[in-house]
Amino acid sequence: MSARVLNGAATGARMDLSIPRAAGDLLDAPLAVASDPASIDPVLEDLLTFHPGWITRSVTTHDPAGGNDDGYRAGVALEGDHRVLFHARGEGRITRIWMTAMRPELDKPDQELWIEIDGHTVFRGSPHDFFEGRDSWRSPLALGVDASSGAFTSYVPFAWSREAKIRFRGVPIYYQVTYREGPGAASGPTPEELARFMVEDWTAALPRRSQRQGPGPGAPLVLATGPATVAGLDLRIPGGSLKDLAVRIGEQPPVPASFFFGLASMGTEDDGGWTTFRSALHAAWAPDAAGAGRLATRLPIPLADGEALSLEAAGGAAIPDIEAAVALAPARAGARLLTQYRDQAAPGRETTMTLFEESDAPLQFVALFEHLSGGRLGDRLYLEGDEMIRTDRMSYPLQIGTGTEDYFNGGFYFIGAHSNPFSGQLRFIVHDPEDSWRDARFEHSLYRLHVADPVVSRSGMRFGMEAGPTGAYAPLRVRSLGLSYAFSDHRVIGEQKVRPRGRRRGALSAIDAERTAPRRRFRHREGRGITRIEVECPHDARGLLLLRAYSAARAPQTARVRLDGREVGVLHEMLANPVRPLAEDALWIDLLPGERGGDRRPVLEIDATGSPAPWSEIGYTLRFFSGPPAPELTQGPAVKIFDAAGLPGGPFYVNDHSIVQRPDGRWILTGIFHNEPYRPELEREFVLATAPGPGPARWIEAASPSFSLAPEPIAVRALADERWIWAPHVVKDRDGSLVMVFHVGTPDPDRSGFRMARSRDGITWTRQGGTLFEDVCVARDPMLVRLGDLWVIYYTRCASRESPRSGVAYRTSPDLVRWSPPAMALTLAPETAMPNSGHTESPFVFEREGWFYLSFTSYPVDNDATFVHRSRSPFAFPPRPIARLRAHAAEWVAEGGDLRKGRLFFTHAGAGKGGVFLQELFGL
Structure with missing residues (x-):
C-alpha cells in the first residue's frame, strides 16, 4: 500500500504559523514548575468566566428542508440590488463570517460586501478586499481563499448596541454568520487584542522542562495538583510513544494525548508522522535527531482542591524519559475543563453522531478535534455532514452548519493541509493515490478552536455532526475530542x-x-x-x-x-x-x-x-x-497621588480627571484644573502630570504623591468659543496613540458640546476636528471605551427635556467621527429630576468577570457619594445600586492596566480636596 501525505502550513497565508526547528530546540536544563504565578492571557480569561447572557447562534445557508441542498437563499429582505445575509436587533456581536462559492463566482468584479453596525457602515466594498487584508483588517483576523483553504473567513469582532446588518450584492452561494446576542454579548476582545493573541509566539513564555520518569502501567505521572490553574504545559516525549500516551483531568476518563495537544500525530505507521505547527492554543515539533518530539498547550486547565492533571500510559505500556514543564496560575473556583473523547463508526442512517454531550451543566464549548478515516474508495462525501449544536435542552439547534469542511473554515473539501490560529487541517493523507484517487481512501486531522466564538449554554449541550450529506454515509471512523468549560455557580x-x-x-x-x-x-x-x-x-x-x-x-x-x-x-x-x-x-x-x-x-x-x-x-x-450573590464592596485607605494644593501659585484643585498608561510604562494624569475656590464656569485648562511605573499598587505602598507636573503642565486650553472645558477622558486608540474626549461649555445648556484631542506621547496634544455632537441638560463628563470594534461614549444627561430625570446616556461609533443618536444606559427615579442631571455625574463603565459596572457621583446626595450599579449589559443598568463609595468623580484603574482582572483601584478628586487620591477596592 502506498500513501500520499500532505502536511504543511496554509498556502498563501500572510504569516508563517509553523515553528522553525531552531525555535523548538529542546532544552537540556534540569518536571519543572514556574517559580512565579503564571498569567493567563486576557482572551483566555474570558473563556474562564461564564456568560449566561450570551445566546450563541448562526445564520447559514443550511437546507431548510433538512437535507443537503445547502445554498444561497433570500435573507430577510432584498434592499435594492443587495440581499440581506444577516440582520439582528438588540445587543450582540458578530464573531465569525464564513463564505465561499465556486472560484469564478468568487472572482466576479461586481460583488459587494456591506457591513453596517448601529446604522453606520463599517465596511462596503469587494469581498476580496475585506477577507484578503486590503482594508482595515489583516490576516489572521481575515483570511482569503488560499489561506483558509477554500473559503473566506473572518474573525473580526463586530459588536453592536442596537442593530447589525450584512448585505451582499452578488451570489455568495454558501455562507455562515456566527454571532451572539443578549445582555453582555457585545463584550469581548478588540480586533487588536484578538490579532495579537492569534499571532504571538506564546511558546516562548513556557517554562523550561526537566527530566522525569515517564508513566508506566498503573503509575501515572502527576503534572499538577489543585487548587490551581495550569496555564501552560510543555512536554518532550519519544516520538513513537505518543500513541500510548493519555491525559487525565481529575476523575474524568483519560483522552489520547495526540488529540489533547492538537492532533500533531495520530501515532500510526502510515499517518505521515508528526506535524510541526502552532495554533492559538497548541504547538508541536516533529521529533528531532534523537527521536524526541515536543508538545505544548496554553489552554487553561482549572484544577479543584486535590484534583490532578496527569499523564498515563495506555495498554500496559511504559513511556520513559518524559520531560515536562508546567506553568501554574491561581485557582479558578467553580470552573473545570470537560474532556470528551469518542471513537465511533458512522451509524449508516440519517442522523447525527454525538461529538459532545452534557445533560444540564452550564457550559462554554471551546474546541473540537476530529480525525476522519475509513471512508469509501475515492469518495469524500462524508465532508458534506452538517454540525447541529443544541443548547439549553432545546429541540431546535441554534447553530446549524452547511458541511464539515465549512465548520472547520475550509471549502470544497479543502485545498490541502494548512494551519491557522483557530482552525486547520494538519493532516490530509491519501492512501493508494494512483489512478486519479479512484481507489484512494483519505484521512483528515481537523481542529477548530472556539476561542473567539465560544458556544454558551446554561443547561446542557449536544453537539452532533452528520456523516455525509444526510448522516447516512458509511463506513467511516470518526475520532473526536470536544473540550468545554463547565461552571458550578449557575444551576x-x-x-x-x-x-x-x-x-x-x-x-x-x-x-x-x-x-x-x-x-x-x-x-x-x-x-x-x-x-x-x-x-x-x-x-x-x-x-x-x-x-x-x-x-x-x-x-x-x-x-x-x-x-x-x-x-x-x-x-x-x-x-x-x-x-x-x-x-x-x-x-x-x-x-x-x-x-x-x-x-x-x-x-x-x-x-x-x-x-x-x-x-x-x-x-x-x-x-x-441560581447564581452567586452580588459582591460586597469595601474601599481601602486613601493615598494622595498628586498634590495640587502645594503647587506654586496655588492652591489648585483637580476635578473630573483621567489616568492612562503609555506604552513605555509611564502614567499620564490629566483633569480639570483651577485655583481654589471652586469656580466651574471658569475652568478652562486641563492639568498634565506624569508618574513612573509600575502602577497603582506601588503608589499605595509609597503613601506619598507619585505624580508630578509634566514639563508642559497644561495638556489642553479652552478656545475662544469654549466657555469652559470639563472632564477629559483618555484612552488608547487602535494605532497605539492616545485620544481624549471632553465637554465644552456653550451658551445653550441644551446644546452642550463634545470635542476631541490626540497625542502620540501623552504630553503634546493636538485638537482634532470640531464638535463630535451636542446634547441636552448640560450633557457632560464623557467616558470612552471600546467593545470589539465598536466605540462607546458614556456621559451625564437627563432622560429628556420633558423628563429631566438624571441619567447616563451613551452613543456608539465605528470611527470616533460618526456617532449614533443618544440612548439611555441608566435613568433614575423622578425625584432625581434637575436641569443638569446632577445625580449622575462622572460616569465610568468597566467590565469584570462577565459583569459591567457603572459608577457615578450624586452631588445632591453628597459631594462624596459615588454609587456603583452592575448589569450583564453595558447598555442597560438597573436603577438600584449595589454599593455606595466615599469618592467624588471616581476613575478606575487596575494593576497591569486591564480592568477585567487583577487588583482594582479608583482615583477621586474635587474642589477643596487638594489633589487626586487613590484607593483600592475590595470585593471585585
Missing part, C-alpha cells in the same frame, strides 16, 4: 410553562435539523400585540432564561421584552422557513431583588406591536437559575 432551580390563550392556527413541521426528524402537528397564535406573563419566580432565583417555541413560516419577527416595565432585551428572528417552520429562540434575563420571591409576581411583557411580520407563539418556558 436550574425551577421552570414555568406558559401557553398563551387565543385563536390558534394549525401547522405541520419537523425540526429543521435531523433529516429523518418526524413531522408533528403544532398549534400557534399570531399577532402584533403584547403577551403578558405573571412570573412565578423562586425566591433564590438570580436569572431567568426565556425560551420561545414559534412558527418561523414568516419573518422577520421582533419583540421588545420588559420585566415589570424594565427593558430586558429584544427577540428578533430574521429568516423564514415555511418548509420546516417549527423553531425556538431564547433570551437571558437577570433578576433584581424585587423581582424574585414573595407574594408579588412580576409581569413579563413580550411586546410585538412593532413586529414587521406577525409575532408567532406556540408557548414559552421560563427556566430559573
Whole structure:
C-alpha cells in the first residue's frame, strides 16, 4: 500500500504559523514548575468566566428542508440590488463570517460586501478586499481563499448596541454568520487584542522542562495538583510513544494525548508522522535527531482542591524519559475543563453522531478535534455532514452548519493541509493515490478552536455532526475530542410553562435539523400585540432564561421584552422557513431583588406591536437559575497621588480627571484644573502630570504623591468659543496613540458640546476636528471605551427635556467621527429630576468577570457619594445600586492596566480636596 501525505502550513497565508526547528530546540536544563504565578492571557480569561447572557447562534445557508441542498437563499429582505445575509436587533456581536462559492463566482468584479453596525457602515466594498487584508483588517483576523483553504473567513469582532446588518450584492452561494446576542454579548476582545493573541509566539513564555520518569502501567505521572490553574504545559516525549500516551483531568476518563495537544500525530505507521505547527492554543515539533518530539498547550486547565492533571500510559505500556514543564496560575473556583473523547463508526442512517454531550451543566464549548478515516474508495462525501449544536435542552439547534469542511473554515473539501490560529487541517493523507484517487481512501486531522466564538449554554449541550450529506454515509471512523468549560455557580432551580390563550392556527413541521426528524402537528397564535406573563419566580432565583417555541413560516419577527416595565432585551428572528417552520429562540434575563420571591409576581411583557411580520407563539418556558450573590464592596485607605494644593501659585484643585498608561510604562494624569475656590464656569485648562511605573499598587505602598507636573503642565486650553472645558477622558486608540474626549461649555445648556484631542506621547496634544455632537441638560463628563470594534461614549444627561430625570446616556461609533443618536444606559427615579442631571455625574463603565459596572457621583446626595450599579449589559443598568463609595468623580484603574482582572483601584478628586487620591477596592 502506498500513501500520499500532505502536511504543511496554509498556502498563501500572510504569516508563517509553523515553528522553525531552531525555535523548538529542546532544552537540556534540569518536571519543572514556574517559580512565579503564571498569567493567563486576557482572551483566555474570558473563556474562564461564564456568560449566561450570551445566546450563541448562526445564520447559514443550511437546507431548510433538512437535507443537503445547502445554498444561497433570500435573507430577510432584498434592499435594492443587495440581499440581506444577516440582520439582528438588540445587543450582540458578530464573531465569525464564513463564505465561499465556486472560484469564478468568487472572482466576479461586481460583488459587494456591506457591513453596517448601529446604522453606520463599517465596511462596503469587494469581498476580496475585506477577507484578503486590503482594508482595515489583516490576516489572521481575515483570511482569503488560499489561506483558509477554500473559503473566506473572518474573525473580526463586530459588536453592536442596537442593530447589525450584512448585505451582499452578488451570489455568495454558501455562507455562515456566527454571532451572539443578549445582555453582555457585545463584550469581548478588540480586533487588536484578538490579532495579537492569534499571532504571538506564546511558546516562548513556557517554562523550561526537566527530566522525569515517564508513566508506566498503573503509575501515572502527576503534572499538577489543585487548587490551581495550569496555564501552560510543555512536554518532550519519544516520538513513537505518543500513541500510548493519555491525559487525565481529575476523575474524568483519560483522552489520547495526540488529540489533547492538537492532533500533531495520530501515532500510526502510515499517518505521515508528526506535524510541526502552532495554533492559538497548541504547538508541536516533529521529533528531532534523537527521536524526541515536543508538545505544548496554553489552554487553561482549572484544577479543584486535590484534583490532578496527569499523564498515563495506555495498554500496559511504559513511556520513559518524559520531560515536562508546567506553568501554574491561581485557582479558578467553580470552573473545570470537560474532556470528551469518542471513537465511533458512522451509524449508516440519517442522523447525527454525538461529538459532545452534557445533560444540564452550564457550559462554554471551546474546541473540537476530529480525525476522519475509513471512508469509501475515492469518495469524500462524508465532508458534506452538517454540525447541529443544541443548547439549553432545546429541540431546535441554534447553530446549524452547511458541511464539515465549512465548520472547520475550509471549502470544497479543502485545498490541502494548512494551519491557522483557530482552525486547520494538519493532516490530509491519501492512501493508494494512483489512478486519479479512484481507489484512494483519505484521512483528515481537523481542529477548530472556539476561542473567539465560544458556544454558551446554561443547561446542557449536544453537539452532533452528520456523516455525509444526510448522516447516512458509511463506513467511516470518526475520532473526536470536544473540550468545554463547565461552571458550578449557575444551576436550574425551577421552570414555568406558559401557553398563551387565543385563536390558534394549525401547522405541520419537523425540526429543521435531523433529516429523518418526524413531522408533528403544532398549534400557534399570531399577532402584533403584547403577551403578558405573571412570573412565578423562586425566591433564590438570580436569572431567568426565556425560551420561545414559534412558527418561523414568516419573518422577520421582533419583540421588545420588559420585566415589570424594565427593558430586558429584544427577540428578533430574521429568516423564514415555511418548509420546516417549527423553531425556538431564547433570551437571558437577570433578576433584581424585587423581582424574585414573595407574594408579588412580576409581569413579563413580550411586546410585538412593532413586529414587521406577525409575532408567532406556540408557548414559552421560563427556566430559573441560581447564581452567586452580588459582591460586597469595601474601599481601602486613601493615598494622595498628586498634590495640587502645594503647587506654586496655588492652591489648585483637580476635578473630573483621567489616568492612562503609555506604552513605555509611564502614567499620564490629566483633569480639570483651577485655583481654589471652586469656580466651574471658569475652568478652562486641563492639568498634565506624569508618574513612573509600575502602577497603582506601588503608589499605595509609597503613601506619598507619585505624580508630578509634566514639563508642559497644561495638556489642553479652552478656545475662544469654549466657555469652559470639563472632564477629559483618555484612552488608547487602535494605532497605539492616545485620544481624549471632553465637554465644552456653550451658551445653550441644551446644546452642550463634545470635542476631541490626540497625542502620540501623552504630553503634546493636538485638537482634532470640531464638535463630535451636542446634547441636552448640560450633557457632560464623557467616558470612552471600546467593545470589539465598536466605540462607546458614556456621559451625564437627563432622560429628556420633558423628563429631566438624571441619567447616563451613551452613543456608539465605528470611527470616533460618526456617532449614533443618544440612548439611555441608566435613568433614575423622578425625584432625581434637575436641569443638569446632577445625580449622575462622572460616569465610568468597566467590565469584570462577565459583569459591567457603572459608577457615578450624586452631588445632591453628597459631594462624596459615588454609587456603583452592575448589569450583564453595558447598555442597560438597573436603577438600584449595589454599593455606595466615599469618592467624588471616581476613575478606575487596575494593576497591569486591564480592568477585567487583577487588583482594582479608583482615583477621586474635587474642589477643596487638594489633589487626586487613590484607593483600592475590595470585593471585585
